[in-house]
Amino acid sequence: MNRPSKLASAIKFGLIASVSTTAFTVSNTAFAEEVGADVERIAVTGSRIQRTDMETASPVTVIDASAIKASGATSIDEVLQKMTATGGAMTNPGVNNGSQGGASINLRGLGSQRTLVLVNNRRMVNSGTGAASTVDLNTIPVSMIKRVEVLKDGASSVYGSDAVAGVVNIILKDDFEGLELNVQSGISGQGDAEETSFDLTTGGNFDGGNVVMGIQYMKRGSASQADRGFSECPLTESGGELVCAGSVYSENGHLYGPDGDYQGNPDGSWDEYNHVEDAYNYSADSFLYTPMERLNFTALANFDLTDDTTLFTETMYSKRWSEQQMAPQPIYTEFKYTEAMGDSLLEHGINYGDDLGYARRLTEVGPREFSQVVDTARVVVGLEGMLDNGWTWDTSVNYGRNDSVDRLANLVNMGSLNKDISEGNFNPLDQTSWSSDNMDGYTYTEQNTGGSEMFIVSGNLSGEVMELPAGYLGFASGIEHRKEKAWFIPDSLTAQGLANDPKVDPTEGEYDVNEAYLELAIPLLADLPLAQQVDLSAAVRYFDYSTFGSDSTWKLGLTWKMTDDLMLRSVASTAFRAPSVDELYSGSATSFDKITHPVTGEKSYQAEVTRGGNENLTPEEAETFTVGFVYSPSYLDGFSVTADYYDISITNSIALVDSNYIAEQCMNSSGEQINTDTALCQSANITYDPLSGKIKFNNQLQNIGAEDTSGIDVNLAYTFEVLGLDWRTGLDTTILLENVSEISGQSIDYAGYITSGMGSFAKVKSNFDLGVQGADWSANYQARYISGMDSYDCQAADASCLAPTVGSVVYHDISGSYYFNNGLQLSLGVNNLFDKEPPYYSGNNDANTDPYTYDTLGRYFYLQASFKI
Numbered sequence: 001m002n003r004p005s006k007l008a009s010a011i012k013f014g015l016i017a018s019v020s021t022t023a024f025t026v027s028n029t030a031f032a033e034e035v036g037a038d039v040e041r042i043a044v045t046g047s048r049i050q051r052t053d054m055e056t057a058s059p060v061t062v063i064d065a066s067a068i069k070a071s072g073a074t075s076i077d078e079v080l081q082k083m084t085a086t087g088g089a090m091t092n093p094g095v096n097n098g099s100q101g102g103a104s105i106n107l108r109g110l111g112s113q114r115t116l117v118l119v120n121n122r123r124m125v126n127s128g129t130g131a132a133s134t135v136d137l138n139t140i141p142v143s144m145i146k147r148v149e150v151l152k153d154g155a156s157s158v159y160g161s162d163a164v165a166g167v168v169n170i171i172l173k174d175d176f177e178g179l180e181l182n183v184q185s186g187i188s189g190q191g192d193a194e195e196t197s198f199d200l201t202t203g204g205n206f207d208g209g210n211v212v213m214g215i216q217y218m219k220r221g222s223a224s225q226a227d228r229g230f231s232e233c234p235l236t237e238s239g240g241e242l243v244c245a246g247s248v249y250s251e252n253g254h255l256y257g258p259d260g261d262y263q264g265n266p267d268g269s270w271d272e273y274n275h276v277e278d279a280y281n282y283s284a285d286s287f288l289y290t291p292m293e294r295l296n297f298t299a300l301a302n303f304d305l306t307d308d309t310t311l312f313t314e315t316m317y318s319k320r321w322s323e324q325q326m327a328p329q330p331i332y333t334e335f336k337y338t339e340a341m342g343d344s345l346l347e348h349g350i351n352y353g354d355d356l357g358y359a360r361r362l363t364e365v366g367p368r369e370f371s372q373v374v375d376t377a378r379v380v381v382g383l384e385g386m387l388d389n390g391w392t393w394d395t396s397v398n399y400g401r402n403d404s405v406d407r408l409a410n411l412v413n414m415g416s417l418n419k420d421i422s423e424g425n426f427n428p429l430d431q432t433s434w435s436s437d438n439m440d441g442y443t444y445t446e447q448n449t450g451g452s453e454m455f456i457v458s459g460n461l462s463g464e465v466m467e468l469p470a471g472y473l474g475f476a477s478g479i480e481h482r483k484e485k486a487w488f489i490p491d492s493l494t495a496q497g498l499a500n501d502p503k504v505d506p507t508e509g510e511y512d513v514n515e516a517y518l519e520l521a522i523p524l525l526a527d528l529p530l531a532q533q534v535d536l537s538a539a540v541r542y543f544d545y546s547t548f549g550s551d552s553t554w555k556l557g558l559t560w561k562m563t564d565d566l567m568l569r570s571v572a573s574t575a576f577r578a579p580s581v582d583e584l585y586s587g588s589a590t591s592f593d594k595i596t597h598p599v600t601g602e603k604s605y606q607a608e609v610t611r612g613g614n615e616n617l618t619p620e621e622a623e624t625f626t627v628g629f630v631y632s633p634s635y636l637d638g639f640s641v642t643a644d645y646y647d648i649s650i651t652n653s654i655a656l657v658d659s660n661y662i663a664e665q666c667m668n669s670s671g672e673q674i675n676t677d678t679a680l681c682q683s684a685n686i687t688y689d690p691l692s693g694k695i696k697f698n699n700q701l702q703n704i705g706a707e708d709t710s711g712i713d714v715n716l717a718y719t720f721e722v723l724g725l726d727w728r729t730g731l732d733t734t735i736l737l738e739n740v741s742e743i744s745g746q747s748i749d750y751a752g753y754i755t756s757g758m759g760s761f762a763k764v765k766s767n768f769d770l771g772v773q774g775a776d777w778s779a780n781y782q783a784r785y786i787s788g789m790d791s792y793d794c795q796a797a798d799a800s801c802l803a804p805t806v807g808s809v810v811y812h813d814i815s816g817s818y819y820f821n822n823g824l825q826l827s828l829g830v831n832n833l834f835d836k837e838p839p840y841y842s843g844n845n846d847a848n849t850d851p852y853t854y855d856t857l858g859r860y861f862y863l864q865a866s867f868k869i
Helices: 006-010 012-016 028-035 065-071 414-422 581-585 659-666 679-684
Strands: 060-064 115-119 145-151 166-172 178-188 195-206 209-220 235-238 241-244 254-256 261-264 270-272 287-289 292-304 309-328 330-336 355-361 367-386 392-412 443-468 471-489 507-528 531-545 549-561 566-577 589-596 604-611 620-631 639-655 695-698 702-722 725-743 746-749 764-773 777-786 789-791 809-819 824-831 860-868
Touching: 060 065, 065 145, 065 777, 065 809, 065 824, 287 309, 330 414, 443 507, 471 581, 507 581, 589 659, 604 659, 659 679, 659 695, 679 695, 679 702
Parallel strands: 115 166, 604 695
Antiparallel strands: 060 145, 145 166, 178 195, 178 860, 195 209, 209 292, 235 241, 254 261, 254 355, 261 270, 292 309, 309 367, 330 355, 367 392, 392 443, 443 471, 471 507, 507 531, 531 549, 549 566, 566 620, 589 604, 620 639, 639 702, 702 725, 725 746, 725 764, 764 777, 777 809, 809 824, 824 860
């Protein structure tokens, strides 16, 4: 095996931070080939200053194209979400309820909105449905990715808003030559969730330029919760055991009478309601894995206008068709029992004139079918070049737009239905009234539209100012103008409050920002004992928003290379996240929140709460700190270890106030307003009607929260040669020390907890990789460990839970490839090799588990063929 080149040795420290599992591995040799033997300068995510290596004060993980391909991933979220630095809730194909078909990345468990996603160091337009506030990773074509650089600390001083928890920078292939075709097919061990994808990439150099184009198509099938033992029915804990239960919105109707509950029968008779036997199994109609169809087209071109000036363009377009499915619509209505409704209830002691409540699952109408059609386009045009003094410059225009149409079929217009019940034109106690033919006149499809738009003009300049005793003083500076716009237009029935859901107002708004930054790389010491090279990096960014005014952020980093083997590093910075258009301008919508208050006799009560955006929101602010070391001993060639401690503290975070807290703070036991001099109660404007007993108040988004998280990242990597084969091992581990959320003075540490809707926050996550390569074949093994957790819903002292904890989980993946001489490569892989079933826990999210965290699909096989000329 060849010894590492000089360049490979030079970038050794930076690459150490890149190596973990196969999906996160870049070999020294591969990267040396990418950079080039002339030691050209490169820009590393987290800095605008071009360097001759990847040594920076910030920890950066690099994922190369070969590692992505070996994982069998057809979407980049499949790779990113497995990183140990992720946590909380991340939308993926296993999330049926609320995902809207999108895919997101959540670094440090601080929320997807606090992770900045870039493409070629520039912003990607927010995408998804409605007024989207995050980037949908489905818009990024896997086949066109050269590498992904993940910066795991704040970088607002370099990139601006949203880079609080970190940055995901996706670098596309811009120098590809030849033609490559990939075809892949996969299927679960249960014979469902079939997936087929193909992509074609072609490119070439010509006199004074290069063009690369790629097209990718993917179609994914569904899997049903009914087809897995762990999810075939919703489990509930009753009498000290787990029983198959469901929803009180039952088939044939569930009647709430003056003295009891009754279950309807197909023949029109009624029996006493049984909470186990009569509950509706809504899992049978719900997807476990959601189908999607996706088309991506990408084109990149570079044209040399002069010896020192290049015109570059980037064009990206994606179209997504996605679906989710849930049980038929549950409805609830109230009416008086009349003679016209028949005498079927008289035998149960219910008299004419009694007020009745009626809940029903509309199985006659069919399951609720969610679908989205999402178009996303992004175009970048710019110039870049070099001045006579060696400084580099670039200027560009970046425009992106996202348009979406989302539909929800098989809904019932409750406004019309209730009107007909009150007028005697619809008898809810007659089972034939609910027949599919009769319900056609009340059934409709909800259709909402929305979108996002981004426009950026920017310019950057970087180079070396002067030579100092310890090296050259480097700098980068630039300016940027950005405009963001988003909108959401609800279905006309929903907008008028005539449908089953409460009234929703439209969303529309925009803002613009002007920014300028300066970054310096300052060499302090060189060629001294225990100080081979000491560098200080500093950056500051000024921004002026049309929505809230101006401010600035800063960053200081230090790298201390003590010896050839050891480097210490640390970064301290401030970061911010500007409120999104949706947070600022989302239309009002009604929510019915449970509260307990003296005015309700300390009983649980549903208050009518108006939610929506808040134009007075100001940015979230953060302080970030990392410190660690990189050790690569010369006595063990190919081995390296890194360890970094991180701490991120967010203040002024945007959140909803707990509705119960508002009621307690703003209304006394007589229902009168109190504390009206506080901003909270002025905004809430709470009212109580003693006649109807209704409580109403506003609960808009506020800057009333704080987030604190800290932990340790440890990575060990070793590349070596044995038996004439090249071996690669890696162990990447994140230890979560705390993840504290504070809202309205109430503080919760989620570290070690799994929740019912926010995902999980495992204290230890670890990825192990073992890869081996021969002359014409390669094989990989990966193990992914998630430590055991406690159920957040079971933390109360009086909580009675059958499954208050989940044990640790380990997933095993294997893959192998064979390379033919004619450019053909065949690969076979199995994910979740031992068919590990997701764990049940009390207070679970969906499918009796947490699809944000665990693999719900089970063992999965894929076969891949690649041909390259």
